Amino acid sequence: MKAEEKTLDKRYEPGDVEKRWVDRWFELGLTRAKTGSDKPPFCMVIPPPNITGALHVGHALNSTLQDILARYKRMKGFNVLWLPGIDHAGIATQNVVEKELAREGLDRHALGRSLFVKRVWAWKEKYGDTILNQLKRLGASCDWTRLRFTMDEGLSKAVREVFVRLYSEGLIYRGDYIINWCPRCHTALSDLEVQFEETEGSLWYMRYPLKEPAGGLTHLTVATTRPETMLGDTAVAVNPADERYTEAIGSKVVLPFVDREIPVIGDESVQMEFGTGALKITPAHDFNDFDVSARHGLPALKVMDLSARMNEEAGVFAGLDRYEARKKVVEGLEGLGLLEKVEPYKVMLGECYRCSTVVEPTLSKQWFVRVKPLAAPATEAVREGRTRFVPKAWENTYFDWMLNIRDWCISRQIWWGHRIPAWHCLDCHHITVSTADPTECEKCASSRIEQDTDVLDTWFSSALWPFSTLGWPERTEDLETFYPTMVLSTSFDIIFFWVARMVMMGLKFMGEVPFRDVYIHALIRDAQGQKMSKSRGNVIDPLVMMDRFGTDAFRFTLTALAAQGRDIRLDEERVEGYRNFCNKLWNLARFTLMNLGAGYAEEVDPALYNSADRWILTRLSVCTEEASKAIEAYNFDDAARALYRFVWHELCDWYVELSKKDLRGENGGERRTVAAHVLSGVLNDTLKLLHPFIPFITEEIYSYLPGSGESIMEESWPEPGERFTEEAGAMENVMEVIRAVRNIRTEMNVPASARLECLCFSKDREMRQGVALGVDYIKVLAGVEEVAVKESGEKPGDAVSALAGSRAGGRVLEVFVPLGAHVDFDVESKRLKKNLDKVMDEKASLEKKLSNDGFLKKAPEEVVAKEREKLRALEEKREKLSSGLERIKGLGEVKG
RNA sequence: GGGCGGUUAACUCAGCGGUAGAGUGUCACCUUCACACGGUGGAAGUCACAGGUUCGAAUCCUGUACCGCCCACCA
Numbered sequence: 013m014k015a016e017e018k019t020l021d022k023r024y025e026p027g028d029v030e031k032r033w034v035d036r037w038f039e040l041g042l043t044r045a046k047t048g049s050d051k052p053p054f055c056m057v058i059p060p061p062n063i064t065g066a067l068h069v070g071h072a073l074n075s076t077l078q079d080i081l082a083r084y085k086r087m088k089g090f091n092v093l094w095l096p097g098i099d100h101a102g103i104a105t106q107n108v109v110e111k112e113l114a115r116e117g118l119d120r121h122a123l124g125r126s127l128f129v130k131r132v133w134a135w136k137e138k139y140g141d142t143i144l145n146q147l148k149r150l151g152a153s154c155d156w157t158r159l160r161f162t163m164d165e166g167l168s169k170a171v172r173e174v175f176v177r178l179y180s181e182g183l184i185y186r187g188d189y190i191i192n193w194c195p196r197c198h199t200a201l202s203d204l205e206v207q208f209e210e211t212e213g214s215l216w217y218m219r220y221p222l223k224e225p226a227g228g229l230t231h232l233t234v235a236t237t238r239p240e241t242m243l244g245d246t247a248v249a250v251n252p253a254d255e256r257y258t259e260a261i262g263s264k265v266v267l268p269f270v271d272r273e274i275p276v277i278g279d280e281s282v283q284m285e286f287g288t289g290a291l292k293i294t295p296a297h298d299f300n301d302f303d304v305s306a307r308h309g310l311p312a313l314k315v316m317d318l319s320a321r322m323n324e325e326a327g328v329f330a331g332l333d334r335y336e337a338r339k340k341v342v343e344g345l346e347g348l349g350l351l352e353k354v355e356p357y358k359v360m361l362g363e364c365y366r367c368s369t370v371v372e373p374t375l376s377k378q379w380f381v382r383v384k385p386l387a388a389p390a391t392e393a394v395r396e397g398r399t400r401f402v403p404k405a406w407e408n409t410y411f412d413w414m415l416n417i418r419d420w421c422i423s424r425q426i427w428w429g430h431r432i433p434a435w436h437c438l439d440c441h442h443i444t445v446s447t448a449d450p451t452e453c454e455k456c457a458s459s460r461i462e463q464d465t466d467v468l469d470t471w472f473s474s475a476l477w478p479f480s481t482l483g484w485p486e487r488t489e490d491l492e493t494f495y496p497t498m499v500l501s502t503s504f505d506i507i508f509f510w511v512a513r514m515v516m517m518g519l520k521f522m523g524e525v526p527f528r529d530v531y532i533h534a535l536i537r538d539a540q541g542q543k544m545s546k547s548r549g550n551v552i553d554p555l556v557m558m559d560r561f562g563t564d565a566f567r568f569t570l571t572a573l574a575a576q577g578r579d580i581r582l583d584e585e586r587v588e589g590y591r592n593f594c595n596k597l598w599n600l601a602r603f604t605l606m607n608l609g610a611g612y613a614e615e616v617d618p619a620l621y622n623s624a625d626r627w628i629l630t631r632l633s634v635c636t637e638e639a640s641k642a643i644e645a646y647n648f649d650d651a652a653r654a655l656y657r658f659v660w661h662e663l664c665d666w667y668v669e670l671s672k673k674d675l676r677g678e679n680g681g682e683r684r685t686v687a688a689h690v691l692s693g694v695l696n697d698t699l700k701l702l703h704p705f706i707p708f709i710t711e712e713i714y715s716y717l718p719g720s721g722e723s724i725m726e727e728s729w730p731e732p733g734e735r736f737t738e739e740a741g742a743m744e745n746v747m748e749v750i751r752a753v754r755n756i757r758t759e760m761n762v763p764a765s766a767r768l769e770c771l772c773f774s775k776d777r778e779m780r781q782g783v784a785l786g787v788d789y790i791k792v793l794a795g796v797e798e799v800a801v802k803e804s805g806e807k808p809g810d811a812v813s814a815l816a817g818s819r820a821g822g823r824v825l826e827v828f829v830p831l832g833a834h835v836d837f838d839v840e841s842k843r844l845k846k847n848l849d850k851v852m853d854e855k856a857s858l859e860k861k862l863s864n865d866g867f868l869k870k871a872p873e874e875v876v877a878k879e880r881e882k883l884r885a886l887e888e889k890r891e892k893l894s895s896g897l898e899r900i901k902g903l904g905e906v907k908g
Numbered sequence: 909g910g911g912c913g914g915u916u917a918a919c920u921c922a923g924c925g926g927u928a929g930a931g932u933g934u935c936a937c938c939u940u941c942a943c944a945c946g947g948u949g950g951a952a953g954u955c956a957c958a959g960g961u962u963c964g965a966a967u968c969c970u971g972u973a974c975c976g977c978c979c980a981c982c983a
Contacts, residue, residue: 022943024945208980234983235983236983238983281982282982282983283982283983285982286982287983292983293983298981299981300981300983301981303981359983408911408912409911409912409979413979416980535977572921573920573921575921575922578913579913579914579976579977580921581921582920583932585919585920586920586931588932588945589945590931591945592945594945595945595946596942596943596946598942598943598945599942599945602943604942606942649921649922653922653930653931656931657930664943665947668942751949754948754949757948758936758948758950759949759950861926861963866964867963868963870962870963870964871963879926
């Protein structure tokens with residue numbers, strides 16, 4: 013891969029380079045974690061993407077940030093294990109395969125369970141690694157040899173072990189409860205799998221006649237958003253404190269259509285102000301009603317089947333879909349004169365997170381995890397800081413949820429997933445729960461046993477991810493070495509689904525938190541701030557971005573935008589900007605390589621460094637420290653920005669320009685050698701610093717550098733080097749002069765051909781000396797032919813056509829440009845006037861401040877001193893400006 | 909109904925007690941031997957609004973407005 017004589021293209025073309033390095037890293041085994049390493053361990057588990065998934069920007073961001081950590085820690089000398097994996101994604105995958113079957117005119121019932129499951133496995137073999145390849149393409153430096161799948165053998169074992177242990181401790185139970193039912197997927201859903209959508213609905217006021225008049229009432233009017241559920245009503249509830257209905261409590265109403273007599277009960281949960289203050293109770297189809305009925309020992313009556321069609325209990329409505337039934341019920345009531353009124357009303361409708369079908373709360377026999385006993389230690393762990401959220405604000409979200417947590421419905425009526433390890437005895441109905449498949453009932457020894465048909469919620473296996481992937485329940489070396497993991501990086505929307513449950517399970521089964529830090533990254537929106545969604549058509553496809561701008565550019569964009577606690581608005585233009593940055597880096601490398609040539613030396617005596625060398629080395633040292641600190645604090649955006657600024661605005665804009673003469677050999681062979689050495693050294697370190705962010709281009713460039721190893725991944729992370737503060741400061745002053753002269757040049761329309769002489773004044777001796785050292789640089793970079801550095805107060809003599817004041821290190825530095833050039837007096841005097849006005853303003857406010865007793869007394873001394881110094885400087889500046897203005901006026905008149 | 913976050917240059921965002929910063933865009937000039945995916949220079953902001961704390965507030969506190977998210981069983 014070395015290309016001694018190869019000349020690099022002017023533009024960096026990412027395509028081939030990226031492919032080549034993905035393969036190369038794998039060949040070299042550089043991303044593999046070592047067993048029995050004496051390096052300190054650093055482990056992260058990847059949030060396993062769904063096998064049905066394709067890489068979206070969220071994955072791209074999260075994986076990029078984790079990759080930065082992994083690469084950084086590796087270079088820092090850690091034994092890094094970034095463990096990859098994929099999730100079997102129960103319902104999602106089943107849906108995909110069912111759709112495939114539908115295209116063939118089949119359905120899963122036609123196939124039968126075992127064939128269907130085989131079919132899903134086949135699908136997984138074929139398409140399951142799509143997203144993994146996309147992650148590889150993104151540069152994710154996972155240990156791909158340790159890839160895990162939530163349904164592989166080891167993990168399935170862990171799932172059974174956990175289920176059995178929780179069951180035997182009474183933390184898993186089976187029972188009839190009201191759950192969220194998806195009538196399309198035909199399965200129960202956990203609370204979290206239901207998404208609420210505000211929908212325009214109606215509030216129907218319906219009259220239920222009282223069996224016998226009570227307290228002057230002949231009927232009760234109830235308000236409901238779901239008239240069809242009245243068929244399953246088993247009571248009407250009113251608030252016992254509601255005087256309107258006091259006498260009705262204890263009496264009965266007759267339910268229309270079905271002529272069922274149901275009691276009127278008193279329950280404090282009823283809001284008197286809402287509707288009529290009378291609430292119909294449908295225990296089998298409403299969460300709240302279920303609770304009320306439980307308090308009063310009421311029966312529950314299901315009136316819908318698994319597809320949300322009305323069942324035989326619904327009498328004449330049987331067989332109708334719930335919405336048709338709603339229409340018919342309303343019409344029927346109207347016919348009976350029992351519909352009092354209808355009001356428009358906004359309802360929050362629960363929808364299935366997979367298929368958006370409106371969920372039907374249904375009474376059903378399901379398996380549950382009793383979470384309260386698990387939640388308590390999980391809350392405690394975060395409170396004690398054993399697990400830390402970054403940004404910390406998310407801890408409150410976590411606590412809130414833990415506090416109000418409800419039992420977790422873990423059974424799903426689908427076929428794809430971990431089947432529940434419970435066997436029902438057909439003779440004695442005992443349930444045998446076991447890690448190994450039993451052959452007989454553990455109670456009556458009957459061999460007539462059947463395994464429960466339900467599978468577990470996908471998140472059940474995900475909850476074990478941090479230890480199941482490391483080999484648990486075996487006590488493997490990986491488990492010993494890498495648990496607890498160091499960081500979990502994920503998005504806020506799965507704090508409940510996943511993070512909280514991992515903490516609970518980790519504490520329960522490992523006795524230790526699963527990770528030290530939880531980094532919650534930003535949510536990516538489109539350029540308009542809209543959430544990306546297929547229906548909006550505003551999805552930015554990471555693969556397209558990577559094709560068009562290169563993976564590095566895309567990664568760098570995501571990183572630079574990843575400020576903590578804030579959403580990201582992703583705009584293509586940003587990616588383009590960072591693509592340009594990559595190109596800039598590429599050309600910096602080209603320039604460096606072009607200049608290494610014969611004079612290049614590996615070692616150079618530091619005593620030979622000049623001011624520019626020492627300046628850039630100092631800046632590099634500062635940048636190194638900034639980047640390291642920022643990564644450690646998860647401020648990836650700060651790190652990216654610091655590096656961007658350093659590369660472009662310090663290294664390229666200044667050092668490269670400052671060193672050009674040296675590199676051309678115009679200042680002798682020694683200078684040439686030293687400059688080449690410094691430039692290539694700085695580039696080398698810069699590449700290392702950038703590598704975690706933009707791995708491909710840095711590897712590629714690194715491979716061309718003399719003395720480079722097989723991969724930049726094996727290099728150590730740079731430590732901040734020696735800083736030459738004073739000399740770097742002097743260099744900054746020189747740069748200030750250069751900028752000032754350039755400024756004058758442009759603003760005064762000084763033609764390139766004009767001879768420019770420059771006079772620099774300062775009272776400060778050190779500054780004068782510093783600038784004097786940079787005279788050569790000023791000449792070259794500002795295009796000035798003569799430079800003189802004088803003590804302030806000396807007469808500028810005849811060189812009075814113009815001047816510019818500029819601040820440098822809090823002191824005023826002046827640059828006089830002599831006659832000889834064409835000078836536009838009009839423009840110049842305007843500029844001076846403007847500057848003067850600005851200075852006067854600043855001065856006025858400073859004077860006010862300094863005449864303020866409070867300020868003088870309370871502000872720290874150094875602040876006051878600083879302000880005094882500033883005022884003095886301003887005063888000087890003002891004098892120069894006004895005298896300059898006077899002189900220009902005079903000249904203008906003479907000339908005119 | 910609770911809770912959280914946002915409001916800074918045309919756009920996207922940093923800054924979070926000492927009178928404003930970046931990138932993109934824009935304007936002018938530059939086909940200079942790393943790069944026009946480039947260079948140099950410029951213009952551009954009462955830091956949402958109103959009060960308060962402070963010698964001093966974009967920055968802290970209290971309200972208001974508008975945007976966005978999360979949670980919640982008023983049917």
